[in-house]
Amino acid sequence: MDWTLFAELAVNGALSGLMYSLVAMGIVLIYKSSSVPNLAQGALTMLSAYIVLAIAGALKAPLWLAIPLAMAVMFGIGMGIERVALRRLAGRPIIMILMMTLGLDIFVRAATMTLWGGTARPLPLGISDAPLFLGPLLLNRAYVVGALVALVLFAVFFFFFRTRRGIVLRAIADDYTASWSVGISVERGVALSWAMSSVVATAAGVLWGSIQGVDQSLSQLLLKGIAVAVLGGMDSVGGAILAGILLGVIENTASGFLDPLVGGGSRDLVVAAILVLTILVRPHGLFGREDIERI
Amino acid sequence: MSDAAPSLLSINNVEVIYDHVSLAIKGVSIEVPRGGMVGLLGANGAGKSTLLKSVSGLLKTERGEVTRGEVRFDGRNIDALTPQERVELGIVHVLEGRRVFEHLTPDENLVAASAVRGGRADMLRNRERVYGYFPRLHERRTAQAGYLSGGEQQMLAIGRALMTQPRLLMLDEPSLGLAPFLVAEIFEIIRRINREEQLSVLLVEQNAIAALEVVSHGYLIENGRIVMHDSSEAMKKNPDIQEFYLGGGAARDFHGIKHYRRRKRWLT
Numbered sequence: 001m002d003w004t005l006f007a008e009l010a011v012n013g014a015l016s017g018l019m020y021s022l023v024a025m026g027i028v029l030i031y032k033s034s035s036v037p038n039l040a041q042g043a044l045t046m047l048s049a050y051i052v053l054a055i056a057g058a059l060k061a062p063l064w065l066a067i068p069l070a071m072a073v074m075f076g077i078g079m080g081i082e083r084v085a086l087r088r089l090a091g092r093p094i095i096m097i098l099m100m101t102l103g104l105d106i107f108v109r110a111a112t113m114t115l116w117g118g119t120a121r122p123l124p125l126g127i128s129d130a131p132l133f134l135g136p137l138l139l140n141r142a143y144v145v146g147a148l149v150a151l152v153l154f155a156v157f158f159f160f161f162r163t164r165r166g167i168v169l170r171a172i173a174d175d176y177t178a179s180w181s182v183g184i185s186v187e188r189g190v191a192l193s194w195a196m197s198s199v200v201a202t203a204a205g206v207l208w209g210s211i212q213g214v215d216q217s218l219s220q221l222l223l224k225g226i227a228v229a230v231l232g233g234m235d236s237v238g239g240a241i242l243a244g245i246l247l248g249v250i251e252n253t254a255s256g257f258l259d260p261l262v263g264g265g266s267r268d269l270v271v272a273a274i275l276v277l278t279i280l281v282r283p284h285g286l287f288g289r290e291d292i293e294r295i
Numbered sequence: 296m297s298d299a300a301p302s303l304l305s306i307n308n309v310e311v312i313y314d315h316v317s318l319a320i321k322g323v324s325i326e327v328p329r330g331g332m333v334g335l336l337g338a339n340g341a342g343k344s345t346l347l348k349s350v351s352g353l354l355k356t357e358r359g360e361v362t363r364g365e366v367r368f369d370g371r372n373i374d375a376l377t378p379q380e381r382v383e384l385g386i387v388h389v390l391e392g393r394r395v396f397e398h399l400t401p402d403e404n405l406v407a408a409s410a411v412r413g414g415r416a417d418m419l420r421n422r423e424r425v426y427g428y429f430p431r432l433h434e435r436r437t438a439q440a441g442y443l444s445g446g447e448q449q450m451l452a453i454g455r456a457l458m459t460q461p462r463l464l465m466l467d468e469p470s471l472g473l474a475p476f477l478v479a480e481i482f483e484i485i486r487r488i489n490r491e492e493q494l495s496v497l498l499v500e501q502n503a504i505a506a507l508e509v510v511s512h513g514y515l516i517e518n519g520r521i522v523m524h525d526s527s528e529a530m531k532k533n534p535d536i537q538e539f540y541l542g543g544g545a546a547r548d549f550h551g552i553k554h555y556r557r558r559k560r561w562l563t
Contacts (some may be wrong), residue, residue, distance in 0.1 A: 164409075164415070164418070168410050170398065170399060171403075174397055176356070177394065178390060179407075180353055181351060181353060181387070181389070181390055182387065182455055183381075183459050184408075185410075
């Protein structure tokens with residue numbers, strides 16, 4: 001066995017896994033603050049990348065300006081989703097809300113297809129293609145940047161959920177009715193969680209868009225995001241980070257060895273297998289809250 | 296009546312319908328005086344919780360609606376207000392079954408409930424006040440609330456409500472599933488808060504024995520109607536109450552049940 005190749009696959013897998021964590025983090029943020037599993041996170045990620053391009057194109061703005069502007073726009077879109085699509089559903093069965101997020105996913109993908117078509121557009125961040133050397137290992141620079149962004153966001157949200165506002169959001173996720181009963185504005189909390197998640201989606205959309213171009217396939221990051229979020233426990237930001245690393249390593253090494261045997265295309269199979277196994281073996285993931293049953 | 300010296304809370308002839316069809320309470324009127332402690336007694340399904348929700352505004356989350364009558368708080372009609380606005384006015388509802396934020400610690404439960412009031416210093420002072428009333432919660436302040444005992448959870452639910460600095464505390468079956476000595480302890484604390492802070496209390500209970508010990512007045516609700524309203528002393532002496540809610544008197548036989556039905560019609 002070639003240990004250098006293995007290590008290189010593992011390290012690059014960990015880095016790209018952290019970039020999956022960015023997508024997963026958006027899912028976790030919403031779940032942790034309102035117990036809604038958001039199936040539209042992949043579509044929002046893609047939408048944000050298109051919005052960055054649209055702002056850069058329309059205002060002739062440089063990317064360093066277009067990205068924060070797009071984050072502001074996505075913040076507003078997140079708030080709008082709560083207001084238009086979710087407010088009436090608060091307190092309704094979770095299946096209806098889940099279907100609504102699926103509807104949002106389809107809507108966003110169809111809308112971007114209509115507006116911007118299907119051809120891939122480049123989103124150059126100016127990150128050099130030249131690999132970074134770590135001893136004998138070659139690292140992908142874009143992945144390194146993405147991994148660092150993921151870690152910074154993790155630190156931000158780790159502290160956020162210990163602030164007063166963060167605690168209120170966790171309370172909402174626990175019990176909507178009890179939150180209303182003590183005067184918490186559940187609607188505003190849910191809106192904030194969608195807005196934050198949409199901003200995180202922008203970070204993920206830009207980084208992934210710069211790597212693989214901006215087209216409909218960006219929305220398929222949902223699969224990786226869901227797999228990482230479920231493995232990490234749905235409501236744990238730290239879990240999303242560790243699960244991202246784990247999933248990235250397994251995906252990259254397993255497919256690195258499987259692909260030559262089966263002729264390629266085993267990446268998604270590995271991810272899907274992890275998703276299914278997690279749900280079967282440990283439904284609350286590595287670090288998720290367990291439902292408390294007192295007797 | 297409510298113009299001259301308005302009660303803190305007056306519910307006037309309120310009717311509540313769920314899902315546009317199911318009539319849950321039928322023209323109920325209740326007054327809670329300022330600083331008073333009033334009990335609302337009745338069996339399962341009599342409409343007690345529904346009445347509290349019509350005051351706290353939580354009806355709409357269950358597709359219920361006040362279709363007649365009005366709820367006045369401090370002389371003002373509050374029917375159009377959101378639950379949050381009602382908490383800001385000073386109404387707080389401790390839900391049946393405790394409903395603490397299970398994955399948060401007691402500390403965090405109290406912080407979460409302080410969202411409507413004041414800055415950080417207020418919140419901390421307020422939290423110390425709550426821990427003053429419930430020292431046992433203070434001991435377990437960093438445990439996960441879902442793993443507290445039933446009594447501790449009930450204390451936490453009440454403490455959480457106190458964090459909103461209410462003027463009216465509405466408690467829905469705080470004795471549910473608790474040992475009698477704990478019920479006595481919790482009711483005693485509620486009475487103390489009522490006395491020391493002039494906090495008005497509306498206590499909803501099936502446990503009439505315990506409730507009539509602490510309230511000054513009681514209402515009895517049956518099938519969505521108020522069938523009796525009197526001082527707690529008089530209610531304790533009432534033969535119907537003794538027989539059917541205090542568990543005293545003769546054993547339940549056919550004759551008793553018929554008699555009870557007749558009495559109920561007469562009272563209505």
